[in-house]
Amino acid sequence: MARILTYRDALREALRQAMEEDPTVILMGEDIAGGKGAPGEQDAWGGDMGVTKGLWGQFGDARVIDTPISEASYIGAAVGAATCGLRPVAELMFVDFMGVCFDQLLNQAAKFRYMFGGKAKTPVVIRTQYGAGYRTAAQHSQTLYSMFAHVPGLKVVVPSTAYDAKGLLISAIRDDDPVIFFEHKVLYDEARDDVPEAPYAIPFGEANFVREGDDVTIVALGRMVHFAAKAADVLAKNGVSCELIDPRTISPLDEDSILESVEKTGRLVVVDESYPRCSMAADIAGLVVDKAFHALKAPIRQVTAPHTPVPFAPVLEDAFIPSPAKIEAAVRSVMKGA
Amino acid sequence: MQLNRDVLTESYRKMRTIRAFEEKVHDLFETGALPGFVHLYAGEEASAVGVCAHLDDEDRIVSTHRGHGHCIAKGCDVEGMMLELFGRRSGVCGGKGGSMHIADLSKGMMGANAIVGGGPPLACGAALAAKTLKTGKVAVTFTGDGGSNQGTTLESLNLASVWKLPMLFVFENNGYAESTGSGWSVAGGDILRRAHAFDMPGFQVDGFDFFAVHEIAGEAVERARRGEGPTLIEVKFGRFYGHHEGDAQTYRAKGEVERLRADHDCLKNFRQRVTEAALLTGSELDAIDAEVDRAIESAVAVSRKAADPDPAVDLLTDVYIRY
Amino acid sequence: MSERITAITMPKWGMAMDEGTVVVWHVAEGASVAESQEVVDVESPKIANAIEAKRAGVLRRQVAPLGSVLPVGGLIGVIADADVTDPEIDAFVAGYEPPEAALSDSGPSIATVEANGRTIAYLDIGAGDPPIVMVHGFGGSLASFMFNQSSLAEDRRVIAIDLPGHGASSKDVGDGSALSLADAIAAAIDVIGLTRFHLVGHSLGGAVCLHLAELRPAQVASVTLIASAGLGPEIDGAFIDAFVAAERRKEMTDVATKLYADESIVTRRVVEDMLRMKRIDGASKAMATIATQQFPGGRQSAAAPTDSGVPLLVIWGEADRVIPVAHAALASGAQRHIVAGAGHMVHAEAHAEVSRAIAEFCNAHP
Secondary structure, three states: OOOOEEEHHHHHHHHHHHHHHHOOOOOOOOOOOOOOOOOOOOOOOOOOOOOOOOOOHHOOOOOEEEEOOOOHHHHHHHHHHHHOOEEEEEEEEEEHHHHOOHHHHHHHOOHHHHHOOOOOOOOEEEEEOOOOOOOOOOOOOOOHHHHOOEEEEEEEOOOOOOOHHHHHHHHHHHHHOOOEEEEEEHHHHHHHHEEOOOOOOOOOOOOEEOOOOEEEEEOOOHHHHHHHHHHHHHHOOOOOOOOEEEEEEEEOHHHHHHHHHHHHHHOEEEEEEEOOOOOOHHHHHHHHHHHHHHOOOOOEEEEEEEOOOOOHHHHHHHHHOHHHHHHHHHHHHOOOOO | OOOHHHHHHHHHHHHHHHHHHHHHHHHHHHHOOOOOOOOOOOOOHHHHHHHHHHOOOOOOOEEOOOOHHHHHHOOOOOOHHHHHHOOOOOOOOOOOOOOHHOOOHEEEEEOOOOOOOOOHHHHHHHHHHHHHHOOOOOOOEEEEEEHHHHHHHHHHHHHHHHHHHHOOEEEEEEEEOOEHHHHHHHOOOOOOOOHHHHHOOOOEEOOOOHHHHHHHHHHHHHHHHHOOOOEEEEEEOOOOOOOOOOOOOOOOOOOOOHHHHHOOOOHHHHHHHHHOOOOOHHHHHHHHHHHHHHHHHHHHHHHHHHHOHHHHHHHHOOOOOOO | OOOOOEEEEOOOOOOOOOOOEEEEEOOOOOOOOOOEEEEEEOOOOOOOEEEOOOOOEEEEOOOOOOOEEEEEOOOEEEEOOOOHHHHHHHHHHOOOOOHHHHHOOOOOOEEEEEOOEEEEEEEEOOOOOOOOOEEEOOOOOHHHHOHHHHHOOOOEEEEOOOOOOOOOOOOOOOOHHHHHHHHHHHHHHHOOOOOEEEEEEEHHHHHHHHHHHHHOOOOEEEEEEEEEOOOOOOOHHHHHHHHOOOOOOHHHHHHHHHOOOOOOHHHHHHHHHHHHHHHHHHHHHHHHHHHHHHHHHEEOOOOOOOOOOEEEEEEOOOOOOOHHHHHHHOOOOOOEEEOOOOOOOOOHOHHHHHEEEHHHHHHHOO
C-alpha cells in the first residue's frame, strides 16, 4: 500500500522503531514529552513541533527525558552518556541555540575519537530544527549546517523528504559516530511521501538523483530540493533538462556524484538556504572548481539567502528565502554561459 | 580512621607516583623535551587519590587540563602517559591527544579536558548512563575553582540534582584560576555554598590531608551508589607549580610556594601519620619511593627512544569510526 | 474503438505513475510501423521506456508533440491502416476520450494477505477469469511487471505478487528454497481465494511457478516462464553475489546494467528503486539466504519440476547475461518464444511483444 506519511510522522516512526529495537536508545530534550513537574497533562507537547509526541507514553520517564533549559549540560550529558554505553538522541530545539552548547559538540563529541587515539566511541545523535518560512525571525530561523560540516569528527545530515528522513534517522541512530540531524521546520508538514512501514536505513554519503538531465546540474539541500524541483519542471517545459541532486548528507558529502554530474552537464547551480559566506554552496562550488574545472562551460551560480539576519516581516522573509524563480533565473544565466 | 595496609600502601604509592611523575615532567619541560602545554598537579595528590580510592574501573571520572594526577589515581599506565606527553605513537592516546587530552576509557578515565567546565556535563552523562543501565556505578567530575564559575558547571549542578544522578562534584580549589585569586572570582568566596543553591549536600575538606579527603569522598560515593544523588566536595589546598609550565607565578605571594612545600606537603603529612600510628614503617615507605623513582626513570628512558606517529598514516586516521 | 484505427495512449507503468512526458518520436507521421516496433519514448518522474506498437500499420498522427505532458490514458498518437481517410482520423482524434478507469484518481493500491504467518503483498487489477498470477525474480518485486500488468489487465484479472523477502512482503524466507517460496505463495493464493489461475514467473519466480504447478496441477491452467531459474545449472554467480552485497548506487548500478541488453533503461531512478527495496531491514539477509540455498557457488542448486503436465510457454531474451538463453531448450514439450536483442529483463525491454505472447498463450489454454 502507498502509505503517505508526513516528514514529522516519518521521524517519529524512526525514533519509535529504533527505541523498540535497542534499549540503549534514549531521548532527551526540552519539552520532548512536556509537562514534567507541572500539575496538568504529561506528554503535553511531545516536542515543540510534535515529533516526539506519544513516545513518552510508550517508553516512559527513563527513556524519554524532559530537560531543564540548559543545553550545555544536557547536550554534554548526551555526549558523555554516549561514551558510556547509551545511544542518546538529544534534541536541540532550534539550531539557532547552538551557541550555548557548541563546545560540547565542537570540542568534545567531535574530538574524542581522534584525541584519545582511536579508543573512544561516541554514538550520539543531536536532532535539531532549522530554516526560515514561518516568520519565526532572526534567532529561530537560521540554517547553520555548514558550521557543523566544517568540524572534523561530526557527521551532518539534511533530509529533504519524509522517506529520506526516516531512513537517515535510523542510520544516524545506528551510526557509532556523532551525528547532527537537521530537520527543516516547514517540511514537518509540507513534505509527504510513501514511507515503508518496516525499518530501513539509508547510507550516508549517498546523494539522491531527484531528476536526471543533461544541460545543467542543480545541487540543493533540504527544503531547497523542493524549490529546485519546481524550477526544474518549468525549465523542462522550456527545453532545459536539469539534473537535480540532493546530497542528503553534507558530511560525509557524496562528492563523486556531484563531480560526475558536472562532467556530464558542464554547468552547476547550487541552492542553499544558508547565509552566503562559508556556506555549503561556497563549499560545493569550491570543490567543483578544484576537481572539475575543465568540464565547466559557465561560471558556477550559488543561489543563497543574502548576508543578513532572517527578517520578521513576511514580505522581507519571503525575499530572504531563495525561491523557485530565483533558481530558474540562475539556471537560465548559466545556460547562456554567463 | 581505620584503613587497612593494602589501601594505605596503594594510596601512598599512587600519590608518590603522581609527585614523581610531575616533578620529572617539570624537569623535562625545562629542557625543552616536551612539546605543548603541561599543567602540573604536584601538591594536590591527596585529592585525586583520596577520591579515586573508592572507585573501580567502571566508575568514571572526568578531569581538567591539570589531569595527570587523576589519570594516575584512576590506574592509567604511567609509561603510556609519559609516552603521550612526548607525543609518541605508543602513547596512551597514540600521540594525538597530549597532556591536556590524556584519557584511558578502559580505566574509566574519560579524559583530561582542555575546555574549562567541559567535564561536568560529560560526567552527568556518565552518571545518567549508570543510572539508566542500572550498573550501580558512579561518576566523579574534578573541576577547578576557575571551572566552578563556568556556566556548564552550574547547569550540571542543577541537572545532576534535578535528575538525581549518582555522581560527585569535586571542586579542587587551589586558590588560583590561572593568575586570578579564587577568593575574588568565586562569588561568596566558598564553592561549598553552591551546594545549597543546587539542593545537594556539600562539604569542605583540607586537601593536604589524604585521610580527610578519603573519608568524605567515601561517604559521598556510598550516597551516590545508594541512589541518593550528587554531592559537592570542595577540596582546599595549593599547587606547587604555576598554572602551566612557563608561568612565572608573579601573582603569588613571596615565599608562598616554599611554605607550601615545607608545611603542607600531603606526602609528608601521610608519612608522619602512618608512621606515628605504626601502620607502616618509614623503610616500607622508602622502598615504595625507590620503586616509584625507578618506574618513572624507566618510563622516561622508553619515551625518549620511542617512535613518533607517522604523518603519512596517523594524521588522517580515527577522525570517524567509519566515514 | 475501431480496429482499423488504434490509439497510442499514455500507459500506466507502475502504481505511482499519473502522467508522462513525450520525449522522443521514433516514427515520423505517415511512416509504416511494424508490430512491437518502438514508436515513442515517454517518461514519468520515476520511469522511462518506449511505447511499442501493438499492431502493424501506418503512424497517421503524432497527436502529442515533444515535451507535452499527458495523464495516463491520454491520446499520444494514432496508428491506422493506410486506407483510412484523413477525415476519419480527425474525427477519431477529436472524439477520443480516455477510458473511465484511466481517469479515476484513486488507482489500485497494493493489498496484503496474511498466510501461514507471513504478510504477502500483491497488486490486483483488471477483471476476467482465470486470472494471471505474476511472480517476479530474485531481488525484484511486483513492480517487475509494471510494463506488462496494465496491458494484460485490459482483458482479465492480473495479480502481481511480492515474494517473501521482497517488496512489502514479510522478510521470512524459510530455508530460502524455491519450494519454500512456492508454499508461501500457494498459501497466499488460497487466502486471496483463487481456484484456477495462470502463472507467469520471471527468473527465480519461474522456478517458484514450476513448483506451484507441481503442488497444484488441477488449479494451474498454464505456466509462462520468462528467463527462468530451475531449468539448467548455469547462472552468473558474480551477479548474484554482487546483488546481495550492493548497498550503494555505484554497486547497484553495476548489478542493474547486467539485467538489460539496452543499458540506457538503467536510469538512476531504476537503481534507486532497487536500493529502496534492499534497504528494508531483513531484505538483504533474506536475499542472502535464498542465494545460498538456490545459487551456491555460482550454480543453480536444484532443478524445478517440469513434468506436471501443465501447458508451458518459455520466453527468453537472446542476450540474457544472467541465465543463458540455452536453458529455454531444456523444458521439454514447452512452446518457445525467443526475443532477439533482449536481456534478462526481456519482459521490460520488449514489453509489448512479451505481453502479447502471454495473452495469446493464456487465451489458448483457458
